[in-house]
Ligand SMILES: Nc1ncnc2c1ncn2[C@@H]1O[C@H](COP(=O)(O)OP(=O)(O)OP(=O)(O)O)[C@@H](O)[C@H]1O
């Protein structure tokens with residue numbers, strides 16, 4: 001399988017704190033990779049650098065042969081909007097919009113007509129088993145439903161990579177497993193790669209491969225389940 005997204009020699013400091021100290025990683029097309037490691041080890045920083053959200057101080061991030069760190073801000077935003085999807089721990093849905101409008105938002109932003117965007121969004125909400133909350137606002141759903149709405153929104157644009165930072169961090173284990181099952185099943189069906197940050201072994205168990213980050217350095221744990 002070809003490498004889709006990779007990072008080499010990443011360094012990133014926040015003031016005197018070194019968050020990344022030579023971290024590297026390679027993500028192949030369609031694979032689910034779990035980034036694990038203790039709190040404060042640099043997992044989120046690595047994810048944000050990989051996704052082009054945070055510029056590293058040095059090192060390179062390469063997506064399909066393009067150096068993300070050398071792109072203009074506009075080109076990077078465009079890439080994030082069209083090729084990447086995001087799921088965070090919580091708080092990423094727009095509270096004023098219904099769940100359906102939230103899922104449809106990325107399609108609307110890329111110029112799709114409301115009717116078409118909502119039809120595609122309903123399909124995704126059915127797949128994530130949250131079509132029942134389509135007309136409710138995020139504040140009126142359970143935590144697990146909200147995360148599944150966020151997953152539907154991340155997948156609706158058919159991204160090549162879904163970045164998920166502790167997507168089950170605020171859920172109980174049963175709901176966490178349901179989110180992980182639906183996320184990884186949907187990603188595998190569409191061929192999207194998933195880069196997942198977690199410190200829960202049972203969440204990482206849904207991945208093909210684990211990468212461990214310690215003190216801002218990453219190490220591949222190369223095994224296939
Ligand atoms: N915006 C920021 N400003 C200052 N320091 C930061 C910032 N973001 C991260 N850090 C620091 O960088 C280091 C790595 O943080 P990071 O958030 O990447 O860790 P993490 O592995 O995701 O931890 P957790 O499991 O707790 O989420 C930590 O020491 C953290 O305090």
Ligand SMILES: [Mg+2]
Nearest residue numbers: 043044045165
């Ligand atoms: Mg983190």
